[in-house]
Amino acid sequence: MSNIGNITNNPRGPKPKRVxxxxxxxLYGTLLVIGLYYAVPLYVMVMTSLKGMPEIRMGNIFSPPMxxxxxxxxxxxxxxxxxxKCQGLSSGFWNSVIITVPSVIISIAIASVNxxxxxxxxxxxxxxFFTILIFGAFIPYQVMIYPIVIMLxxxxxxxxxxxxxxxxxxxxxxxxxxxxxxxxxxxxxxLFKAARVDGAGFWSILFRVMLPMSMPIFTVAAILQxxxxxxxxxxxxxxxxxxxxxMTAQLNSIVNSTTGVRxxxxxxxxxxxxxxVPLSIYFISGKxxxxxxxxxxxxx
Amino acid sequence: MASGRPNFLFRNKTAKIAAIPMILTALFVFVGGTAWTxxxxxxxxxxxxxxxxxxxxxxxxLWNTKKWLVAIENLxxxxxxxxxLMFLIGFILAALIDQKVRFENTFRTVILYPYAMSFVVTGLxxxxxxxPEFGLERIVRDLGWESFEFNPLYNSxxxxxxxxxxxxxxxxxxxxxxxxxxxxxxxxxxxxAARIDGIPTWKTYILIIIPMMRPVxxxxxxxxxxxxxxxxxxxxxxxxxxxxxxxxxxxxxxYDAMFTAQNLGQGFAASTMMLLTVxxxxxxxxxxxxxxxxxxx
Amino acid sequence: xxxxxxIKNLDLRFGNLKVLENLNLGINNGEFLVLxxxxxxxxxxxxxxxxxxxxxxxxxxFINGQNVTWAEPSERGIGMVFQSYxxxxxxxxxxxxxxxxxxxxxxxxxxxxxxxxxxxILQIEPLLKRKPAELSGGQRQRVAIGRALxxxxxxxxxxxxxxxxxxxxxADLRVEIKQLHxxxxxxxxxxxxxxxxxxxxxxxxxxxxxxxxxxLDSPNExxxxxxxxxxxxxxxxxxxxxxxxxxxxxxxxxxxxSFSLKGYKTIKKDFSGKVGLGIRPEHIEGGAGASKCSVSxxxxxxxxxxxxxxxxxxxxxxxxxFWVRLDGQFKLSAGDILPIGFEPVNAHLFxxxxxxxx
Numbered sequence: 010m011s012n013i014g015n016i017t018n019n020p021r022g023p024k025p026k027r028v029x030x031x032x033x034x035x036l037y038g039t040l041l042v043i044g045l046y047y048a049v050p051l052y053v054m055v056m057t058s059l060k061g062m063p064e065i066r067m068g069n070i071f072s073p074p075m076x077x078x079x080x081x082x083x084x085x086x087x088x089x090x091x092x093x094k095c096q097g098l099s100s101g102f103w104n105s106v107i108i109t110v111p112s113v114i115i116s117i118a119i120a121s122v123n124x125x126x127x128x129x130x131x132x133x134x135x136x137x138f139f140t141i142l143i144f145g146a147f148i149p150y151q152v153m154i155y156p157i158v159i160m161l162x163x164x165x166x167x168x169x170x171x172x173x174x175x176x177x178x179x180x181x182x183x184x185x186x187x188x189x190x191x192x193x194x195x196x197x198x199x200l201f202k203a204a205r206v207d208g209a210g211f212w213s214i215l216f217r218v219m220l221p222m223s224m225p226i227f228t229v230a231a232i233l234q235x236x237x238x239x240x241x242x243x244x245x246x247x248x249x250x251x252x253x254x255x256m257t258a259q260l261n262s263i264v265n266s267t268t269g270v271r272x273x274x275x276x277x278x279x280x281x282x283x284x285x286v287p288l289s290i291y292f293i294s295g296k297x298x299x300x301x302x303x304x305x306x307x308x309x
Numbered sequence: 310m311a312s313g314r315p316n317f318l319f320r321n322k323t324a325k326i327a328a329i330p331m332i333l334t335a336l337f338v339f340v341g342g343t344a345w346t347x348x349x350x351x352x353x354x355x356x357x358x359x360x361x362x363x364x365x366x367x368x369x370x371l372w373n374t375k376k377w378l379v380a381i382e383n384l385x386x387x388x389x390x391x392x393x394l395m396f397l398i399g400f401i402l403a404a405l406i407d408q409k410v411r412f413e414n415t416f417r418t419v420i421l422y423p424y425a426m427s428f429v430v431t432g433l434x435x436x437x438x439x440x441p442e443f444g445l446e447r448i449v450r451d452l453g454w455e456s457f458e459f460n461p462l463y464n465s466x467x468x469x470x471x472x473x474x475x476x477x478x479x480x481x482x483x484x485x486x487x488x489x490x491x492x493x494x495x496x497x498x499x500x501x502a503a504r505i506d507g508i509p510t511w512k513t514y515i516l517i518i519i520p521m522m523r524p525v526x527x528x529x530x531x532x533x534x535x536x537x538x539x540x541x542x543x544x545x546x547x548x549x550x551x552x553x554x555x556x557x558x559x560x561x562x563x564y565d566a567m568f569t570a571q572n573l574g575q576g577f578a579a580s581t582m583m584l585l586t587v588x589x590x591x592x593x594x595x596x597x598x599x600x601x602x603x604x605x606x
Numbered sequence: 607x608x609x610x611x612x613i614k615n616l617d618l619r620f621g622n623l624k625v626l627e628n629l630n631l632g633i634n635n636g637e638f639l640v641l642x643x644x645x646x647x648x649x650x651x652x653x654x655x656x657x658x659x660x661x662x663x664x665x666x667x668f669i670n671g672q673n674v675t676w677a678e679p680s681e682r683g684i685g686m687v688f689q690s691y692x693x694x695x696x697x698x699x700x701x702x703x704x705x706x707x708x709x710x711x712x713x714x715x716x717x718x719x720x721x722x723x724x725x726x727i728l729q730i731e732p733l734l735k736r737k738p739a740e741l742s743g744g745q746r747q748r749v750a751i752g753r754a755l756x757x758x759x760x761x762x763x764x765x766x767x768x769x770x771x772x773x774x775x776x777a778d779l780r781v782e783i784k785q786l787h788x789x790x791x792x793x794x795x796x797x798x799x800x801x802x803x804x805x806x807x808x809x810x811x812x813x814x815x816x817x818x819x820x821x822l823d824s825p826n827e828x829x830x831x832x833x834x835x836x837x838x839x840x841x842x843x844x845x846x847x848x849x850x851x852x853x854x855x856x857x858x859x860x861x862x863x864s865f866s867l868k869g870y871k872t873i874k875k876d877f878s879g880k881v882g883l884g885i886r887p888e889h890i891e892g893g894a895g896a897s898k899c900s901v902s903x904x905x906x907x908x909x910x911x912x913x914x915x916x917x918x919x920x921x922x923x924x925x926x927x928f929w930v931r932l933d934g935q936f937k938l939s940a941g942d943i944l945p946i947g948f949e950p951v952n953a954h955l956f957x958x959x960x961x962x963x964x
Contacts (some may be wrong), residue, residue, distance in 0.1 A: 020675040022617075022664045040405055045397070046420050046479065047475060051330065052433050057437065069448040070438065110514070123331040123374075130324035138328070138335045145339035147535045147591050151563040153342035153578040155349075155573065179334050186331060211323035214359050238425035242542040252437070257429045261546050264433050273437065284430045291425035295418070298425070330845030498692035501659050502753070507680025523835040 058082065058278035065273055085279035091262035098279050101259030105239055107170055108255055112177035113234040120182050124189025125215055129201050146183035154247055173248045177238050185230055192226040193219060229301040232294050236287040256283045347388035350577035358573055367578035377579065380557040383469045388537045390473055395533055399484025404514060407492045432546025435475035462548055465555035472547055472556055484529055491525030527594060534590050538583060559583050607673055610793040611656065611761055616665035616772045618651060625651050626817045629672055631665040636791045643814035649797045650765060657763055658682050670760055685754025691746045693738040699749050700734040703756050706752040724755040743771050746778055764796040768803065780806060801841055811838050835961040838884050838954055842920060844929040846884040854878045862926055863902045871950035880958035887931040889952040894946055899947030907942045
């Protein structure tokens, strides 16, 4: 393997390796090839969204646009048609924002208090309820959806964004509570005990001791929730009507229910726009995102 | 002291009050909702829920409906293939990255970003790539292979595999991340001992490391399975269940029955069946994990 | 004379950080060599380099006359025992012992006999069918040693093998390791931060600091003639007491007192300069006998630590604090006046600038 002639009689120092060794070729080669599987679709999406329709009909999806145009993007945002209305994705975007922001805030607020209560204040029945909550995370939503529909109807908020916010809060609780409970459990118990000895109660310990130390976990929870809620589709279509559709549902309407000429470039632009928020969060948060899913998934 | 030492009762009370949302949710939504749906699956509910008992009639009808049978078959094919391929690809990627490659962050970013996107987005992108007119098939044909056919979404026999490609693209990043975390949790000295013993790397992975990662594998299995059973958004976006009914899945059957076909009874029966599938997987796992010692759940 | 293990001009860098620099070391056949030092001194790094688990930046390593610098760990004729035992958790003890041998495609009978021999030496025969999780810490460590034994090698490497065990177990296993060495007579290289282990087990100790070997000598020499102040302070518990002062014409002058150094064996004749004078707590007389010593002071007892076998006293003389080791039956309390004294022959002088023995 080495071609260092006479020196092999008396090796010294680090073993000579070729950068292009068999191992490296195999390793990086495999990673690169598999990596293409993941990278290419994004590339295709972007390229398609920047082409004019004539160019699309002509060419293949891998070629970069000969003439870059942002018209598909404008159309997707402001003029694309869902059924009868042609107002683009913008309304869906704002709907998603109105749905996501309160849902994230409320679900995190409740789950963090829950997790804190479970981690530090043991009371009878706590573990049973928590187990039920966790099982709830696995139960297919379809099994619980109709009763919730009835409940919201009775409350008069079926079909409104408020109803959807409540639904997201409910279904976000299992994983978030688990996340917070594990985090608060991992904090040194001495801090909590010291605060108790000082006479602090449930809420004051939470706000003055626990929260200031919890920035990382709140960030992770926010990332998980924003991504999950923004990307949701099922709850969106069940609990709202086309007027109040979140971006994902609207996107589906635009692309899959057009009759006549399908404008693939507009569709791709619309798709990218919908993916933009969670993708940006992903690219910005990097390692925290990974921590989030690992923490939620691997139970301690 | 600022405030008096809280007495025993008061302490628990505050915690209990604070946990009310969780308790309410657990009881009403999860337990109550599930029980309600299962109960009503034994009734003759059509447009509206009706408490008219019909025994197993809904289930009978369900299992005699072609659409449902296709849905179950699709779920089985999709599920098994997804599991095998996700674990294979996910673990291999994790093992490769674990070899202290450079640019780990870049690779991870590229492999994982699809997970950050909605299933709707995934479905639409792959619908586009698998488009016979402009997509993969056209490109390969343009390159010279005139008779190349890669048109899964228009072929009822194999349409489900088109969905599989998309689902794999989206989900394998998650498996890779979990496997990598598991690999990193392995004591480095085990690797050293294996090197001293002269065990080649591949053998070390298969005979020593993977058996040590059993808990991670099991947890990942449960999570992935729970996700597979729920698959809905992807189908709706990529194929709308077509061509025909060849990519129907149980979740879509439920939705259509409940909200389009105005056949609640069927919807309840179908969702109860979905519940059963998940229960069959999750309960044994839960017993394994938490059975015996009731340690910190 | 040929060495069992020889290291020449070893350099090891992690990026820009130099961990080991120009290190030379020769270990004799059948020798029990201990690498001793606190965290970060490079002892584990050195051991892992010898094992071939770490790549070196420059230099050569020879084992039994063979240049193994580029050889794989399994080809170097070594066996290794780790701090966390690193037993393969899914295999039985028997499986653990035979796994490497099976991989090397040794004949079945050979494997069987080697495993049986190792099990007999380490007295783990009844454990062969059990899995590591069912074993105690001490048993696991024996199995780990067994895994190295079956390799039928000349050199054994130990990486802090007793650090994970509690004190009593540590003492027991220490004896067993010493007995093992007496029985097998293999070359053993042992890394630890515990000086008791080092002193009791070693034929020679290499005290390491910041990647350098400060002194390589028998335990006796290291205790009685430390060549560097660091070595002097490292060995001995409680640590050696020090008085700063100057030496001139055979006399030691300090803020405490001045006295003749007659009896002290100086390396350099007519040395003069600033020094630190060290005296071990066990070489200081306390009480009645102190006045008979060449150097004596009257001190106030600040604190007493009764150990049963000994009594340790912290004694203040002017601004100097001394640790003194007295007999366990000596009755003493804080505030007492205690005369203390020592002989210069028991002192150790170190140059204040170079910290080298004078």
